[in-house]
Amino acid sequence: QKEVEQDPGPLSVPEGAIVSLNCTYSNSAFQYFMWYRQYSRKGPELLMYTYSSGNKEDGRFTAQVDKSSKYISLFIRDSQPSDSATYLCATVNAGGTSYGKLTFGQGTILTVHP
Amino acid sequence: DTEVTQTPKHLVMGMTNKKSLKCEQHMGHRAMYWYKQKAKKPPELMFVYSYEKLSINESVPSRFSPECPNSSLLNLHLHALQPEDSALYLCASSHLQGEKLFFGSGTQLSVL
Numbered sequence: 001q002k003e004v005e006q007d008p009g010p011l012s013v014p015e016g017a018i019v020s021l022n023c024t025y026s027n028s029a030f031q032y033f034m035w036y037r038q039y040s041r042k043g044p045e046l047l048m049y050t051y052s053s054g055n056k057e058d059g060r061f062t063a064q065v066d067k068s069s070k071y072i073s074l075f076i077r078d079s080q081p082s083d084s085a086t087y088l089c090a091t092v093n094a095g096g097t098s099y100g101k102l103t104f105g106q107g108t109i110l111t112v113h114p
Numbered sequence: 115d116t117e118v119t120q121t122p123k124h125l126v127m128g129m130t131n132k133k134s135l136k137c138e139q140h141m142g143h144r145a146m147y148w149y150k151q152k153a154k155k156p157p158e159l160m161f162v163y164s165y166e167k168l169s170i171n172e173s174v175p176s177r178f179s180p181e182c183p184n185s186s187l188l189n190l191h192l193h194a195l196q197p198e199d200s201a202l203y204l205c206a207s208s209h210l211q212g213e214k215l216f217f218g219s220g221t222q223l224s225v226l
Contacts, residue, residue, distance in 0.1 A: 032212070032214070034215075036217075041202065043118075043219045044157065046217075088156055092213075093212075100164070102147075102215055104156035
């Protein structure tokens with residue numbers, strides 16, 4: 001079992017739709033959570049960073065963390081064609097010999113069509 | 115400024131060549147990372163430097179040799195690579211190890 005499991009998609013939605021991207025993790029040492037967006041052949045771009053349970057909003061993006069169920073989500077409102085990319089969830093190990101190691105989910109390919 | 119600069123953007127090398135990848139950041143970050151990413155896969159951690167000292171080595175083959183000359187620079191020296199090493203090599207930095215990472219655009223490496 002992978003330490004971070006992400007719905008692989010691919011996901012195809014019409015412009016303006018609300019998109020929900022989800023990950024689960026298994027290691028309680030994971031204390032920090034991030035969402036990255038990656039366009040083809042480019043480096044990942046940090047979208048959201050959070051370390052506590054609850055919601056964090058930034059523009060059209062909302063990150064949600066539930067540490068009790070080890071579940072993290074990213075919601076995109078009013079999706080645009082420019083949101084078409086691969087979305088990666090990531091967690092940071094806050095303890096032990098793997099301190100600071102970032103573990104990624106497998107990524108979800110999102111296509112927003114006009 | 116959250117920029118991590120990687121050079122070159124593209125590199126083609128033979129299996130007997132020696133080449134280096136370079137990474138630079140001017141954000142005052144004290145942790146720097148090398149990741150390898152194959153197509154349609156997530157990035158995989160190779161090395162972590164914290165305060166210019168190697169902190170994590172993910173059992174990477176010795177044909178990859180990292181170097182951190184100062185707090186702003188990170189190099190990856192390549193020697194006798196195999197075709198299966200062809201991938202996108204990503205550099206990242208963070209204020210401190212374990213904090214949010216900022217990635218460069220990567221070097222697309224092809225080994226012939």
